Amino acid sequence: TWREYRYNEQPFIKTYSFYAEDKLAFPLFEKQMEIRAGIRSDITSVNGTEYGVVQGWSPRINAQYTAYSNKNARLKFVKVHAGWGDAVKLPSANVLSPRPVYEDRLSFASTTKTDGTAFYAYYTTPVSTIYNTNLKLQRRRKMELGTDFRIGQTSVSLTAYRDKTLNPYRKASTYLPVSYK
Numbered sequence: 001t002w003r004e005y006r007y008n009e010q011p012f013i014k015t016y017s018f019y020a021e022d023k024l025a026f027p028l029f030e031k032q033m034e035i036r037a038g039i040r041s042d043i044t045s046v047n048g049t050e051y052g053v054v055q056g057w058s059p060r061i062n063a064q065y066t067a068y069s070n071k072n073a074r075l076k077f078v079k080v081h082a083g084w085g086d087a088v089k090l091p092s093a094n095v096l097s098p099r100p101v102y103e104d105r106l107s108f109a110s111t112t113k114t115d116g117t118a119f120y121a122y123y124t125t126p127v128s129t130i131y132n133t134n135l136k137l138q139r140r141r142k143m144e145l146g147t148d149f150r151i152g153q154t155s156v157s158l159t160a161y162r163d164k165t166l167n168p169y170r171k172a173s174t175y176l177p178v179s180y181k
Contacts, residue, residue, distance in 0.1 A: 003102060011048040013093050017041065032066040042088065046096045050131040054096065060085030076150040081159075089138040091169065098129035130174065136167040 021038030040058040061084055068078040090096075108121035146159030 003100075005099065011046050011097055013097065014045045016043040016045075028065065031069070034064045035061065036063075037061045042090055044090050044096065046093075049097050051091075051096050051135075054090055054137070056088030056090055056137045058086050058088045074152055076152075078147065078149045080147050081145075083142070083144045085142050087140045087142070089140065089169075091135065091137075095129065095169070101127045103127050125176075138169050139166040140164070141166060 017040065019038060019040045021036060023034065023036045025032065025034045027033070038060050040060075041055065042058070043053060043055045045053045062081065063083070064079055064081040066077060066079050068075065070076065103125045104122040105125070106120060107123045108119070110119040112118045141164045142161060144159055144161035146157065146161075148155070148157045150156070
């Protein structure tokens with residue numbers, strides 16, 4: 001059934017993000033090595049909720065090594081690259097500041113009268129998302145290893161990677177017994 005939901009009475013969600021990255025390039029065995037490292041911070045603040053401020057850190061590092069380079073040869077270059085990173089996913093606004101939900105259970109239905117009318121009674125239960133004190137931030141960890149090379153006018157990139165989600169968010173249902181007379 002329809003119920004009024006005033007958005008102006010809901011808490012504001014504020015999100016702040018910061019990112020820092022640095023690059024280091026240096027010769028290694030007379031070839032070029034390049035390392036990039038960075039970290040991102042996401043901060044979500046929801047006033048008036050039990051979660052308050054939630055913060056996550058997402059570090060990452062990438063390295064690339066030029067193993068071979070010759071502009072005048074048919075094989076122009078060969079590069080090897082590797083990377084590792086974590087990407088944190090903060091809970092959704094529905095988890096941090098859930099909307100009220102109401103469950104209407106039919107508790108009485110009359111037989112239809114001769115004029116076609118019937119009467120119904122519902123038992124309405126407000127349902128709230130339960131605050132999870134053990135909530136861990138979901139992370140997506142990615143590792144990759146690959147090579148890039150150029151033969152004549154053809155560029156080739158080969159990359160193998162592995163993605164893994166840690167602490168995935170799952171919705172669990174809690175059942176409450178209902179009895180009425």
